[in-house]
Structure formats: C-alpha cells, structure tokens
Amino acid sequence: MKLKFAGLLVGAFVFLFPFYYMLIGSLQAEPDPSVGGAFPAPGNLTLHNYGEINKAIHLGRSLINSGIFTGGVILGTLVFGVLAGYALARLQFRGRGLVFNLMLLIQVVPFQLLTIPLYVLIVRSYGLADSYLGMILPFMINSTAVFVFRQYFLQLPAELFDAARIDGASELSILWRVAVPLVRPALLTGVLLTFIGPWNEFLWPFLITKQQDLQPLAVSLSNYLTTVSARAANPFGAVLAGACVLAAPAVTLFIIFQRRFISTNISSGVKG
Amino acid sequence: MRRGPLTRVLGEHPVGTAFVTPYVVFLAAVFAYPLGFAVYMSFHDYFFAAPGAIVDRPFVGFDNYVTVLTDPAIRRAFGNVLIFLVINVPLTVVLSLGLANALNAAIRWRTFFRVSYYVPYVTASVAVVGVWLFLFNSNGLVNSVLGPLAPDPSWLVNSRLAMPTVAIYVTWKQLGFFILLYLAALQNVSKDLYEAASMDGAGRWKSFLNVTVPGVRPATTLVVLVATVTGANLFTEPYLLTGGGGPDGASASPVLIMYQRGIEQGHPDVGSAIGVLLVIGVLLLALIERKFVGREED
Numbered sequence: 001m002k003l004k005f006a007g008l009l010v011g012a013f014v015f016l017f018p019f020y021y022m023l024i025g026s027l028q029a030e031p032d033p034s035v036g037g038a039f040p041a042p043g044n045l046t047l048h049n050y051g052e053i054n055k056a057i058h059l060g061r062s063l064i065n066s067g068i069f070t071g072g073v074i075l076g077t078l079v080f081g082v083l084a085g086y087a088l089a090r091l092q093f094r095g096r097g098l099v100f101n102l103m104l105l106i107q108v109v110p111f112q113l114l115t116i117p118l119y120v121l122i123v124r125s126y127g128l129a130d131s132y133l134g135m136i137l138p139f140m141i142n143s144t145a146v147f148v149f150r151q152y153f154l155q156l157p158a159e160l161f162d163a164a165r166i167d168g169a170s171e172l173s174i175l176w177r178v179a180v181p182l183v184r185p186a187l188l189t190g191v192l193l194t195f196i197g198p199w200n201e202f203l204w205p206f207l208i209t210k211q212q213d214l215q216p217l218a219v220s221l222s223n224y225l226t227t228v229s230a231r232a233a234n235p236f237g238a239v240l241a242g243a244c245v246l247a248a249p250a251v252t253l254f255i256i257f258q259r260r261f262i263s264t265n266i267s268s269g270v271k272g
Numbered sequence: 273m274r275r276g277p278l279t280r281v282l283g284e285h286p287v288g289t290a291f292v293t294p295y296v297v298f299l300a301a302v303f304a305y306p307l308g309f310a311v312y313m314s315f316h317d318y319f320f321a322a323p324g325a326i327v328d329r330p331f332v333g334f335d336n337y338v339t340v341l342t343d344p345a346i347r348r349a350f351g352n353v354l355i356f357l358v359i360n361v362p363l364t365v366v367l368s369l370g371l372a373n374a375l376n377a378a379i380r381w382r383t384f385f386r387v388s389y390y391v392p393y394v395t396a397s398v399a400v401v402g403v404w405l406f407l408f409n410s411n412g413l414v415n416s417v418l419g420p421l422a423p424d425p426s427w428l429v430n431s432r433l434a435m436p437t438v439a440i441y442v443t444w445k446q447l448g449f450f451i452l453l454y455l456a457a458l459q460n461v462s463k464d465l466y467e468a469a470s471m472d473g474a475g476r477w478k479s480f481l482n483v484t485v486p487g488v489r490p491a492t493t494l495v496v497l498v499a500t501v502t503g504a505n506l507f508t509e510p511y512l513l514t515g516g517g518g519p520d521g522a523s524a525s526p527v528l529i530m531y532q533r534g535i536e537q538g539h540p541d542v543g544s545a546i547g548v549l550l551v552i553g554v555l556l557l558a559l560i561e562r563k564f565v566g567r568e569e570d
Contacts, residue, residue, distance in 0.1 A: 004374040008381075011371055012388040015444070018403045019391060021413070025406060033412050084295035093288030094281065099296060106303050110554060112505050112527050113547040116534045117306035117313065124320060141298045171287045200396035202508045203527075207535065218398040222512055225402065236406045243399035254394045258387055 022247070026050070026240035049237035050245075056238065057224050059245055062217040066199060066246075069135050069216050073198040074191055076140035082187070084141070085149025086175050090161060106143050114138075119207055130211045139198055145190050152183040189260045192253060199250050217246045310544045318541035336545035346533075346546065349517075349524040350553070352435050356525070357503045357557070359439035364499045365492060368447050372454035373484060390448035397445060401512045404441055428514050434523040438509050446502060450495050457491030458484070489565070496561050504554045507531065526550045 021038060025031065027045045053059065087093065088100055118138055128134030156179060164174045180187070202218045209215045215223070221242040282289075312318075314336050321327045340346050375385055392400060407413050410426035423430055427437045461484060469479040485492075506525040510517045516532075517524030526546055534543020 001377065001379065004377055005379055008371070008374050008379065008385050012385055015388045015392060015448075018400060018407065019395075021407065022400070022403045025403070031406075033406070033409065034416050035413065038413065080294040080298070083291040087285075087288040087291035091283075091285035091288030091291065093283035093285050093292075096283065096288060096292075099292050102296075102299060106299055109303055109307060110501060110505065110551055112507075112530070113310055113551045114303065114306045115527070116530065116540050116543040116547055117309040118302070119535060120313070120320075120540050121306060121309065138302050140302075141295055143299075146295060171285060171291075196394050200394075200398075202396070202398055203531075207531070218396050221402075222398045222508075225398075225405075225512060226515070236402070239402040240406065243402040246399040247395045250394045250396065251391060254391065255387060258383070258390075 019247070019251075022240050022243055025236060026244045028237060031236050049241035052238040053221075053224070053242040053245075057217075057220040057242065058213070059217070059242070061213055062215060062220045063245070065132075065214055066216040066218070068132050069201075069205065070195060070198040072132060072136035073139045073142075074194050076136065077142045077145045077194050078187070078191065080141045081145045081149050081190075082175070082180065084146045086153050086179060088146070089150045089153035090179070091171065103143050103146060107147075111138075115203065115207070123208055129208050130214050132214070134208050135205050135214075135216075136198075138204060139201070142194055142197070145194055148190055148193075149183075149187070152186045153179055156182055185260075188257075192257055192260055195253065196250055217242070221246055310547055313541045313544040314548050316541060318544075320538050320540065332541075336541045337549070339542055340545045340549060345521050345524065346526075346529050348521050349526045349529045350549075352521075352523060353504060353506065353525055355435045356439045356442075356506060357500060359436055360443050360503055361496055361499045363439075363443045364447065364450055365495055367443070368450035368495065369454050369485075369488065369492070371447070372451045372458060373480065375451065376455060376458045386451075389451050392445045393448040397508045398512065400445065401441075401509065404513060408437060425519075428523075429519050431519050431522040434514050434519060438506070438513055438523050441513065442503070442506070442509055446499070450499070453491055453495055453498075454488060457488040461487035493562065493565050496565050497558055500557055500561065501554060504550060504557075 024038065024040050026049050027040065027047070028037070029044050029046045029048055031037070032044075050059075084099075088096060088103075122134050122137060123129040126134070128137065160178060160182075161174060164178050169177070200218060201216075202222065205216050206219045206222065209219060212220065212223075221239070224242065225239055315331060315333065316329045317332050317335075318329050319327075371389065375382060375389075379385075405412075405428070408427040409415070410422075410429070412426075415422035415426060423433055427433050465483045465487065466479055469483050474482060505527060507527040510523045510525050510528055514523040517528050527550070530543045530546040530550070533546065534540045
C-alpha cells in the first residue's frame with residue numbers, strides 16, 4: 001500500500017508540476033529557467049505579464065469570443081440534443097431505428113476527414129468565415145451528448161409517461177415538465193462535459209477566424225505564441241499569463257464539480 | 273392501445289419526427305454531405321474559386337492520391353504518426369492501467385489524485401503547450417536538471433527527439449481520461465477471482481497479470497482504439513510545440529500537412545485525399561489492433 005501511495009504521489013507531482021510552473025512563470029518579472037526559478041522569490045513576482053498579454057491580444061474580447069462560442073455549442077447541444085435524446089428514448093415514430101443507427105455510425109466518422117470539406121463549405125460556399133455561427137455550426141449538436149441524454153431518459157419509469165399522456169399532456173410539455181426536471185443533475189454533467197470541448201477547441205476556430213477581434217482565446221494565444229512572442233521582452237511570461245487565463249475557467253469548473261465527472265458517465269458516453 | 277392505419281405509417285408518436293428533425297438536418301449538413309464532398313474533391317481537380325464563379329473541375333481519377341503517395345513530405349508525416357502511435361499507445365495503456373489500479377485500492381487522498389491526473393485533460397492544449405515549450409527549451413528547466421545529459425540539439429528541435437517528445441506530451445495530456453476508463457472497468461472485475469488467485473498462492477503481481485489484465489480487456493480494446501484515433505487527429509501539438517512540424521518535417525502530422533496543402537497552399541483536393549487515406553489507415557490500424565488486443569473478447 002505504501003508503494004502504491006508513493007507511486008501515485010510521484011505521478012501527481014509529474015501531472016501538477018507544469019501547472020504550478022505555469023502560474024509561477026506567469027508571475028515572474030524575469031524568466032528564470034534554472035532549478036532555482038521553480039521557487040518563487042517574492043521580490044520577482046508581479047502581475048506585469050498579465051498586462052503585457054492583455055495589451056497584445058485583448059484578453060477581455062478573446063474571453064467573450066470563447067464564451068459565445070462555448071455558450072452557443074452548449075445551447076445547441078442542450079436544446080436539440082435533449083429533444084432528439086427524448087424522442088429516441090421515449091417516442092415511437094417512423095424512422096426512429098434509422099436515426100439511432102445513424103447516430104452510432106456518425107461517432108466513428110473522424111472529424112479530421114471533414115476538416116477540408118467543412119472549411120470549403122462553410123467559408124467558401126456559405127460565407128460564414130469570421131462569424132460566430134461558422135465557428136459554432138460544426139459542433140452545434142454533439143452526438144455523444146444525444147446518446148448520453150437518451151440513456152438518462154431511458155432510465156425513467158414508463159408509468160410516469162403513460163400517466164402524463166392519459167392526462168392529455170402534449171409531448172413537449174411532458175418533456176419540459178416531467179422528464180427534464182427528473183434528469184436535471186445528469187444534464188448538468190452533460191453541460192460540463194460539453195463545455196470542455198469548445199472552450200479548448202483550437203483547429204476549427206483557428207481555420208475560420210482571421211479577424212483578431214473574433215478569435216477565441218485559444219486561437220489568439222496560439223497566434224501570439226507563433227508570431228509575436230519572439231519580439232516581446234519576456235515572451236514566456238506573457239504566454240504563461242495567457243495560458244493561466246485560458247486554463248482557469250475549465251480547471252475551476254472541473255474542481256468544483258469534480259464529483260460529476262464520474263467515470264461511468266464518461267465511459268457510457270464513449271462506448272457509443 | 274388501438275392502432276389505426278395512420279399509426280402504422282407514422283408510428284405511435286409522429287411528433288418524435290419533429291423532435292429529431294434538427295438533429296437529422298445537422299447530421300446531413302455537417303457529416304454526411306461533407307463526407308461525400310471530401311471523397312468527391314479527392315477525385316477531382318478541385319481548387320478555390322470566387323463564390324458563384326462557374327469553373328470546370330474535371331474528374332482526375334486517382335491523380336490526387338498519386339500526388340499524396342509520391343510526396344516524400346506527406347509520406348514522412350504518415351511515418352511520423354506511426355512513430356507517435358508506437359510510443360503513445362503502449363505507454364498510455366501501461367501507465368493508465370497501472371495508475372488506475374493503484375487508485376482503485378483504498379488509499380488516502382484519492383480525490384486529490386484523481387483530480388491531479390485529470391486536470392491536464394480538461395485544460396486546453398494551447399495553454400499547456402506554453403509551459404512545455406518553457407520546460408523543454410534548450411535552456412529550459414528540464415535541461416538545467418539534466419545538465420550534461422541534456423540532448424543536443426534540444427528536445428523539440430532535434431529531428432530524432434521531436435516526435436517522441438510530442439508523443440510523451442500527448443500521453444501526459446490525455447492520460448487522465450484513460451485512467452477514468454480503466455477505473456470504471458476495474459469495478460467490473462469480480463472480487464472472487466482475486467480471492468481465488470490468492471488461495472492459489474498468487475502474489476500481488478501475479479494476480480494483477482492473471483486477473484486484472486484479462487478482466488479489463490474490453491476497456492483495453494477501447495483505450496487502444498481511442499488513443500489511436502486521437503493520435504491520428506494530431507494537429508495542435510506539432511503545430512505549436514515544434515513550430516509547424518519541424519525540424520524539417522520531423523514532427524509533421526498528416527492533419528498538419530492536410531491543413532498546409534489543403535488550405536494554406538490552396539489544394540483542397542490533395543488535402544481531401546490525405547484525409548481519406550488517413551481514415552483508411554486508421555480503420556486498418558483499428559482492425560489490426562482489435563485482432564491483437566481484443567482477441568479474447570466475446
């Protein structure tokens with residue numbers, strides 16, 4: 001048992017150290033790559049780097065863009081995903097089997113194959129480059145979320161639905177008044193899992209936003225990393241400050257709600 | 273319940289069709305149509321033109337595929353992803369199973385450990401890439417600790433070490449997710465089997481090999497598959513960690529090349545052909561892996 005504990009402790013150090021170093025590095029006025037630099041000297045700590053990165057990429061604007069992108073994806077996934085998940089779990093209609101199989105099939109289509117055609121369609125044909133809609137569109141409904149929502153609705157007792165139908169309630173009001181309140185905690189898990197995707201997504205918004213004031217933080221930070229950083233006085237300090245701002249929301253949400261990221265939810269989502 | 277003719281045609285709850293319509297439209301517009309379009313582009317001389325312009329885009333057969341397969345830089349990118357997978361996949365399986373097994377024991381600070389291992393997974397790659405650049409720089413912390421043992425040229429600018437460093441980075445970043453998968457799988461391994469093994473005098477290591485490893489085999493199949501697909505998707509890490517796949521293409525990934533050829537250099541047809549070949553490659557790899565890893569399943 002002692003050996004396992006020691007092994008886990010070493011592992012935790014390896015996993016957490018880069019985050020500690022990110023925070024320390026973002027607060028150091030002078031970058032210090034030596035071993036001593038890993039221990040903060042109080043005199044060397046400043047918020048100057050945060051000011052630098054803010055001047056370079058307008059943190060506020062980028063954060064708002066990240067928020068709109070993430071919010072749009074979550075909203076789409078919740079509204080359309082809950083509707084589809086409910087229908088697939090609780091309603092008998094023509095084509096249900098087909099839609100369900102389609103959903104399973106879609107999960108094995110890798111997104112990388114779609115990158116080029118989606119770029120051509122969304123940017124060239126629909127003219128949605130540099131727009132929030134173009135950013136959100138490919139992620140608007142998450143098939144994994146539809147599947148997870150369906151599993152949640154399936155777990156509810158059938159009598160509940162029969163009773164509501166006999167009372168003459170419409171399906172939409174059964175969904176809204178009966179089904180959704182009963183699975184609300186599970187929906188929160190769905191929202192949290194969905195949040196990580198667009199908040200951290202890089203390739204797609206990078207492809208379709210060229211205008212700086214529309215870029216989510218991950219994209220503007222990477223542009224800073226690849227282009228401007230060579231010229232700044234303390235490029236790593238500024239990059240690390242930006243990294244802290246980008247990492248903070250996801251990490252904070254995760255720590256607050258860590259009990260909701262239980263393994264069964266995630267594996268049921270992945271198994272498809 | 274009475275079933276009228278209308279019910280037989282539309283089902284008992286025709287309103288369900290309305291509920292799934294947005295989802296089906298989405299699947300058609302964002303998956304099915306682009307999928308077909310990708311294959312179409314890969315067989316045509318497709319190039320960017322002004323919107324609305326009528327241009328001739330002739331069928332060219334396998335020309336784009338020939339271009340892809342005869343280009344040494346693209347071939348190298350496919351080779352690079354193999355190097356990546358050879359390092360990343362076994363390392364992921366061994367480390368995540370080992371750590372999940374340790375975490376599964378009744379141990380102090382369990383929540384703390386689970387949170388620590390999962391934090392890199394929930395954090396944007398763009399954010400942690402910044403720290404890794406700082407750590408693995410030629411005069412970064414890792415090399416200061418290693419002193420004379422530090423590689424020259426340094427990790428990310430060394431043509432032999434660039435891809436392995438990227439592979440280690442991704443293993444570290446994704447490990448928490450795979451630990452969770454194994455933690456779930458470990459709940460399903462029967463306690464009786466461990467008791468039986470200890471009755472037979474099996475030590476901890478033996479019962480791990482003979483009970484745990486076969487017990488989580490379905491999860492291993494899944495971990496190997498997901499790690500392979502994630503590896504084939506590699507873009508952000510070589511793009512940012514190694515300045516666009518350097519040195520000299522040593523860490524370029526197929527998706528990176530797909531972006532450069534398809535969008536930067538304006539050859540979406542070639543880019544689509546890379547995508548199609550990549551997907552075929554992933555499917556083949558998945559079949560091979562299933563044969564080896566999943567052989568005792570069902």
